[in-house]
Amino acid sequence: MKNPLLVPELREMITNGDAEMLREFCEAGHPAVVAELVSALSAQEAWDVLRHAGLPLRAEIFSHLEGELQVEVISTLKRDEIARLITDMPPDDRADLFKRMPDDKLESVLPALAQAEREDIRRLAAYEEGTAGAVMTSDYATLVPGLTAIKAIERLRDVAPDKETIYYTYVVDEKRRLLGFVSLKDLIVAQRDTRIEDLMHREVIFACVSDDQEDVARKIQRYDLIALPVVNGGDALVGIITHDDAMDIMTQEQTEDMEKFMAIAGSHEAAAYVKTPAWGHFKNRVGWVIALALLGLVSGYIIQESKDLLFQFAILATFMPMLAATGGNTGSQSATLVVRALALKEISPRDVFRILTKELQVSVLLGLSLSIMAYGRAILFGWNSGTKEFYSLNRIGIAIAIALCLQVITATLIGAVLPLAAARLKLDPAVIASPVLASIVDITGLLIYFTTVNMLLVA
Amino acid sequence: MKNPLLVPELREMITNGDAEMLREFCEAGHPAVVAELVSALSAQEAWDVLRHAGLPLRAEIFSHLEGELQVEVISTLKRDEIARLITDMPPDDRADLFKRMPDDKLESVLPALAQAEREDIRRLAAYEEGTAGAVMTSDYATLVPGLTAIKAIERLRDVAPDKETIYYTYVVDEKRRLLGFVSLKDLIVAQRDTRIEDLMHREVIFACVSDDQEDVARKIQRYDLIALPVVNGGDALVGIITHDDAMDIMTQEQTEDMEKFMAIAGSHEAAAYVKTPAWGHFKNRVGWVIALALLGLVSGYIIQESKDLLFQFAILATFMPMLAATGGNTGSQSATLVVRALALKEISPRDVFRILTKELQVSVLLGLSLSIMAYGRAILFGWNSGTKEFYSLNRIGIAIAIALCLQVITATLIGAVLPLAAARLKLDPAVIASPVLASIVDITGLLIYFTTVNMLLVA
Numbered sequence: 001m002k003n004p005l006l007v008p009e010l011r012e013m014i015t016n017g018d019a020e021m022l023r024e025f026c027e028a029g030h031p032a033v034v035a036e037l038v039s040a041l042s043a044q045e046a047w048d049v050l051r052h053a054g055l056p057l058r059a060e061i062f063s064h065l066e067g068e069l070q071v072e073v074i075s076t077l078k079r080d081e082i083a084r085l086i087t088d089m090p091p092d093d094r095a096d097l098f099k100r101m102p103d104d105k106l107e108s109v110l111p112a113l114a115q116a117e118r119e120d121i122r123r124l125a126a127y128e129e130g131t132a133g134a135v136m137t138s139d140y141a142t143l144v145p146g147l148t149a150i151k152a153i154e155r156l157r158d159v160a161p162d163k164e165t166i167y168y169t170y171v172v173d174e175k176r177r178l179l180g181f182v183s184l185k186d187l188i189v190a191q192r193d194t195r196i197e198d199l200m201h202r203e204v205i206f207a208c209v210s211d212d213q214e215d216v217a218r219k220i221q222r223y224d225l226i227a228l229p230v231v232n233g234g235d236a237l238v239g240i241i242t243h244d245d246a247m248d249i250m251t252q253e254q255t256e257d258m259e260k261f262m263a264i265a266g267s268h269e270a271a272a273y274v275k276t277p278a279w280g281h282f283k284n285r286v287g288w289v290i291a292l293a294l295l296g297l298v299s300g301y302i303i304q305e306s307k308d309l310l311f312q313f314a315i316l317a318t319f320m321p322m323l324a325a326t327g328g329n330t331g332s333q334s335a336t337l338v339v340r341a342l343a344l345k346e347i348s349p350r351d352v353f354r355i356l357t358k359e360l361q362v363s364v365l366l367g368l369s370l371s372i373m374a375y376g377r378a379i380l381f382g383w384n385s386g387t388k389e390f391y392s393l394n395r396i397g398i399a400i401a402i403a404l405c406l407q408v409i410t411a412t413l414i415g416a417v418l419p420l421a422a423a424r425l426k427l428d429p430a431v432i433a434s435p436v437l438a439s440i441v442d443i444t445g446l447l448i449y450f451t452t453v454n455m456l457l458v459a
Numbered sequence: 460m461k462n463p464l465l466v467p468e469l470r471e472m473i474t475n476g477d478a479e480m481l482r483e484f485c486e487a488g489h490p491a492v493v494a495e496l497v498s499a500l501s502a503q504e505a506w507d508v509l510r511h512a513g514l515p516l517r518a519e520i521f522s523h524l525e526g527e528l529q530v531e532v533i534s535t536l537k538r539d540e541i542a543r544l545i546t547d548m549p550p551d552d553r554a555d556l557f558k559r560m561p562d563d564k565l566e567s568v569l570p571a572l573a574q575a576e577r578e579d580i581r582r583l584a585a586y587e588e589g590t591a592g593a594v595m596t597s598d599y600a601t602l603v604p605g606l607t608a609i610k611a612i613e614r615l616r617d618v619a620p621d622k623e624t625i626y627y628t629y630v631v632d633e634k635r636r637l638l639g640f641v642s643l644k645d646l647i648v649a650q651r652d653t654r655i656e657d658l659m660h661r662e663v664i665f666a667c668v669s670d671d672q673e674d675v676a677r678k679i680q681r682y683d684l685i686a687l688p689v690v691n692g693g694d695a696l697v698g699i700i701t702h703d704d705a706m707d708i709m710t711q712e713q714t715e716d717m718e719k720f721m722a723i724a725g726s727h728e729a730a731a732y733v734k735t736p737a738w739g740h741f742k743n744r745v746g747w748v749i750a751l752a753l754l755g756l757v758s759g760y761i762i763q764e765s766k767d768l769l770f771q772f773a774i775l776a777t778f779m780p781m782l783a784a785t786g787g788n789t790g791s792q793s794a795t796l797v798v799r800a801l802a803l804k805e806i807s808p809r810d811v812f813r814i815l816t817k818e819l820q821v822s823v824l825l826g827l828s829l830s831i832m833a834y835g836r837a838i839l840f841g842w843n844s845g846t847k848e849f850y851s852l853n854r855i856g857i858a859i860a861i862a863l864c865l866q867v868i869t870a871t872l873i874g875a876v877l878p879l880a881a882a883r884l885k886l887d888p889a890v891i892a893s894p895v896l897a898s899i900v901d902i903t904g905l906l907i908y909f910t911t912v913n914m915l916l917v918a
Binding site for chain 1: 487488489491612615616619620625626643644647648662664679680681682683684685702703705706707709710713714716717718732733737738740741744745747748749751752753754755756758759760762763766769770773774776777778779780781782783784785787788789791792795796797798799800803805806813817820821824825828829832833836867893894897898901905
């Protein structure tokens, strides 16, 4: 996010070379706020502000800048400045930055880093996007089981400045296998001489490096955790994911879900709307729009094939948009509820029978309500549409009502079944996006409509 | 969530009156897990398990049960049992329970509680749903500015069991006005004799009781907080909101947004899908479905009025569903992106000009792509539809392409403008739900279609 509030003042301070005031500015607010204010400047100016803050504050503010600005700032800096800055960044943010940096810059910076940092970056950057490994940080505190509570607190005091959190500490054996965890609260409350192994919680909730990041965030939410330990294939502790990262993951996944729902492809970085140029938005959207337009032509073909029927009973055309809209709406409603309940692990694909039973009940009620309305509308206002004879108007009204009721029931059930089927096939249920569903039930709806009408009015 | 995994074993333990094993069961897992396992039992059985856990564990597991089950369990208990249970519950969960309890039960339980608890419940339950006051807890730790770091740690050790968190502590004056905050990390790292007033952060990020809960959750996310203090109108500290509550708020708001987007009314409690009976689902959904069906009749009326045109050029009917679907899809895409960007505070209603410029560019690109496709389709496959003369087919193709392009541009802009207008009017942008938008652009689309065709083909 950018905040242009202090741009003139900051520019004046930079021009005047007012080092003292720039340092005070960096120290005065929360690093996230300072980052927002600085983001409204150019990359060169942003650095002219940041370099006046001491380390590690400078690295902390820098970590709060958006990814693209980070890369821009980095590209204006000398190798040694970059190395100093990167050394003090949180490991997870540092690994993200490295994934974004151009290769030549990366190759020039890596040799300037200490061996340990270099390996840490390479290791974290190697995990696949969207997994626990890719979002975890390696700045966590560990304890050995034989330590006493008071010694453990002393140790945490020493390492505190370098760790993402000291509120949860993990107890590991000599092979870094996870034995348990203690909270700082446990340590503070315990007797001084209590040994960690007698104090620690042995039932640790943990994640594996390859776990999906959304599942990990939900785990942190479900168990009210401040941090969740992450182990590799050999059960060794390799990182932690903190509560604040879990919130960011949830926001990112929510944006993805909503966009999938509305048939928008593409990446889902924070602040993407403003940053993405029109051409990028176009590319993200055009695929689905064209695909769905082609699907719309199938509906058109059905109408074209039924044009004799439409010519004969002009009132049928009047009800066509309502039939299509109602199918789309009822289908989207059940799809939304099922997709959400699946995402929150409230239901699983195995519950298909229970869900269909419930949706069938709901859809019959919805279908009957709409049928009554449609029949009333056909009888009351049908006189205008050229069909003056009551007997045939009554029959047309009944045909439309029956078709509408069938359309609502099938659309609702299709809306419920498709995400369940997707989940069973290990696909993301949200891909059965509302627009796709609407196009499908447009087609089924028109088939139902003309078949019903044909059977009741023509045959 | 229910987990039926251990139901037979638990029932056997209850039948055998195996107190020791039931107590061990309660103590073995995370309270959230125990609550899930217990939720698969009846209210009476659930209590037969829980009562074997000592307090405060019993209250903690109980707090993790779903709201409805809590009320069912409470209704099987005696007044004194309820009072003991409630006294040990976190204040925010306790206030929520009281809001759900039937009035007669509430009146009978209140006198059994201590004066302090009674007032705390009344106070917390008085805040309006959806505000910071309604989600905050009153179990937070405070310090006075004159204390030394070591004395502060001793104090926190004493109060730790009763507080939701001791990792953030708030420094208040004699009128409970918020002076600053210290983290337990600050206290651990500080010299023993450092006074709190020299240690505390004075720039505190806080919320007011009347703030919207979603804004509060976003604040906790933005500043990576473990807890956020809440002050009343007189600047006095009255509660805190913790990071885990912030995650729950975000999930709840996300569900609400998705359901509003799909035109579903009603409440948004966790686990609502399974718990809500078919009749309840029907009531949540029928209103919008009927309203949108009526809106669909407006589209039908437009088609009815243009039936002469449709009879003359049958191919026009073929393209009608595509026109409607494309308008709905492109409009929903821009609406989704704008609603999401507004929710994440990435844009504000003041950015209307910038957003419309971008959406105009995107929509022209989308419109041109679709026009080319539609023109091609009309020329290539139009021969089947009865219009055999190339000259008129070409004109029809051009008319359809122009109408489609105009439809895409207007639908995209309407999709972007409506949520911005709603936000400016202090309405929830998500109420401009995708189905509402789809119905609106159905109408504008048909008007554009028939007007364009009339001008190019008939006039």
